[in-house]
Amino acid sequence: MIDVINEGWETLPIGGVIPEGGTSAAYKTGDWRGGGKRPLLNHSACVHCLHCWISCPDSAIEIQESKMLGFIYDHCKGCGICANECPPLVKAITMIAEEQFETTL
């Protein structure tokens, strides 16, 4: 994995080429949330319909054996689609202001 923050110009691959596959997993898009909001799951309300999982554009919903476990904040950009798609009678996902959490990711 290229270390774009520390790699010097002599060793950084030319032309902005990324010379390996599967690098998006290592790219923590969670910091794109910036000062926005992050989704929070109310586990007792969740019915595991997985609408959030199928709607998430960043594969940031963690599931196991068809059960919703929570969010992968390293990749969640805070778009809020999951909270919007969560059925109106369930409403298990709430978008909470980022400053209410200790870490940004």
Added chain:
Amino acid sequence: MNRETQVLKTDAVTVEAEAAEAPPQPQRQLLALTGNEAVAEAIRQIDPHVCAAYPITPTTQIMQEVAQFIADGRMRAELVPCESEHSAMSACVGAGAAGARVMTATSANGLALMWEVLYIASGMRLPIVMAVGNRALSGPLNIHCDHSDSMGARDSGWIQFYAESVQEAYDNILQAVRIGEHPDVLLPVMCCMDGFLTTHTSENAEILDDAEVRDFLGKYRARYSLLDVDNPVTFGATDLPNAYTEHKYQQVEAMKKADAVIRAVCVEFGAKFGREHGMLEAYCMEDADTAIVVLSSTAGSVADMVDTLRAEGRKVGLLRPRVFRPFPAADVRAALQDLTAVTVLDRSHSFGADGGPLFTEVRTALFDAPHRPRVLGRVYGLGGRAITGGEIRALYDEMETDTAPTFRFVGVRE
């Protein structure tokens, strides 16, 4: 272009005699060709994997002939006819990222329409070779020669050659492939020749044997290829503030290295084929007091006037940079610093600047010299207007006066 020059070091007769001893003898032909025909011939011999084509005066003929060569079974290249020059350069970028050797040709507004993709080609480090027939940019609409098209692209990260003659236009294309593809360089190359004055003028040009062109070029193996499924790569990903500067600096270093590679390829070309073109051509410069610096075909007219003035006993010279990017600043400084006055002829203007692009470049090169001549900037030949012998003589005359303005247009009607 038969004059003896200082950079023409190779003894052509000796080289040909040596080559003649090695069987089989290469079949070189001396032909009367226009610049477009000679460039098309070079592209046929190179036979790149992909050519992209969109027509524009005065370079339409190049890709038209390439299409004919392919139809006749004389080339194997994949010809991509496009719906615009923007698409043509984009096709070059796509094919280049796939690892192909790629070529195209354009002029003027076609080059302008390629603009954003020029930067993508150089930024992605794809050694695309493009022939440019220099033509004035509209408006007002004009199809004739000046350098406003390629001079506008001087900061796009492309290597730029400016050919004086049909022979040089042909030689530059062959060398451009080697230079651009060199592992230290990996930059696209623009091979400029004057629209109509060179693209449509027949001159004698020696066309090399197909086999010796193939041997000179060798095979291209791209550093990264989208088609290499065993080594998957991504081209064109977002490059954020934490790495973009490093990638731009890599282009700076590649341009610096291109200088040495161009010189090495010129020497090798000279040794093999008997024509050595340097970074610049110096004519009658050894003892010159004054000189004109000019690009491309106008150098022929200036050299003619140098001969006339030399016969009158005047110490005048001519300096013609053949490569504008990377700019051979050290060579220009060495050639000009001991003169009393220099006139730089620009066939384009940077509106609002102190002078044309070649003028500012030459003046910058001389700034650190311990002694520097007076440097005058003159814009001439816009939209194909001819510069006459009388006008060139007057340029040399005014360098001997103290009253010549630093900058003016040549021949503008009052």
